[in-house]
Amino acid sequence: MRRKLLAAAFLPVGAVLLSTSALFAQGGIPLGGNPFQGWNDKTIMMFSPHPDDDIIGCGGALAFLGGRGNRLIVVYLTNGEKGTFDPSMKSVSLARIRRQEAAAAYRTLGFADAQLIWLGYHDGELDFASARELRVRLTHLIRRRRPDVVFSLDPGLTYYRYHYRDHRTTALAVADAIGAAMWPLLFPAQGISAFRVPDVFYFYTAEPNLKLDISSVYERKLQALAQHRSQFPPANQHYSAQGPLPSRSDLEALIMPLTGGTTTELFRHR
Ligand SMILES: [Zn+2]
Numbered sequence: 001m002r003r004k005l006l007a008a009a010f011l012p013v014g015a016v017l018l019s020t021s022a023l024f025a026q027g028g029i030p031l032g033g034n035p036f037q038g039w040n041d042k043t044i045m046m047f048s049p050h051p052d053d054d055i056i057g058c059g060g061a062l063a064f065l066g067g068r069g070n071r072l073i074v075v076y077l078t079n080g081e082k083g084t085f086d087p088s089m090k091s092v093s094l095a096r097i098r099r100q101e102a103a104a105a106y107r108t109l110g111f112a113d114a115q116l117i118w119l120g121y122h123d124g125e126l127d128f129a130s131a132r133e134l135r136v137r138l139t140h141l142i143r144r145r146r147p148d149v150v151f152s153l154d155p156g157l158t159y160y161r162y163h164y165r166d167h168r169t170t171a172l173a174v175a176d177a178i179g180a181a182m183w184p185l186l187f188p189a190q191g192i193s194a195f196r197v198p199d200v201f202y203f204y205t206a207e208p209n210l211k212l213d214i215s216s217v218y219e220r221k222l223q224a225l226a227q228h229r230s231q232f233p234p235a236n237q238h239y240s241a242q243g244p245l246p247s248r249s250d251l252e253a254l255i256m257p258l259t260g261g262t263t264t265e266l267f268r269h270r
Helices: 002-009 053-065 091-109 131-145 165-181 215-226 248-258
Strands: 043-048 071-078 115-121 149-153 199-203 210-213 264-269
Touching: 043 053, 043 131, 043 165, 053 071, 053 091, 053 149, 053 199, 053 215, 053 248, 053 264, 071 091, 071 131, 071 165, 091 115, 091 215, 115 131, 131 165, 149 165, 165 199, 215 248
Parallel strands: 043 071, 043 149, 071 115, 149 199
Antiparallel strands: 199 264, 210 264
16 A cells, blocks of 8 residues: 555556555456457457556456467556655666566566567656547557557547556547548558457456456466566665566555455446
């Protein structure tokens, strides 16, 4: 919990979440089966504002999707290079560390060949990127990769109150790009045709319609999140290359408030 208080005090730290335990009306969402377990040979695109939101929100779903010919493309909108309290850490070093951690997290989840794309926006400053440029880049990425399914943050009705600024900008811009990608006259570019994304799963949602039981892969999700060592004590206070892995309680403090203390993940599927 201490970490959440710190997070609230230092908002530019992008990796952490606000306390969201009040967000989700757990009672009304039934377990919704597992739409991911039978998927083969799919192209999956994940959009994440920072390296670790992807694992916090969808690590379990992704663990179910590993193997069976599924291909994963992860798009990180920012470098995550401000997420530290370590006074001796430099942004350029943290950006490098976080790239390594993101790759390690996907190896742990079973996606050793995940393609990680870094759009390179500054952590905490996505609001100040050109709204049009951001949407054009995302629209072209979607058209080029033509995913069977997209995971991104939910820009639903209540998102604005709960998301950090990089989160709300990612949520809006990706949803806009998913919509724009299917209109051929919108943001046209040579050689890439319009594309309608068949399936979208929004995470960090206040309006879930899918509650996924991840009990069988929960430990793997924790192990994947633990690869983001720079974001947890003691490394977020004093980073060292060979430090200990995060504690289970520190890992779960980021996961459990999202799901009311259950080993589930919540999505709004459209
Ligand atoms: Zn984040």
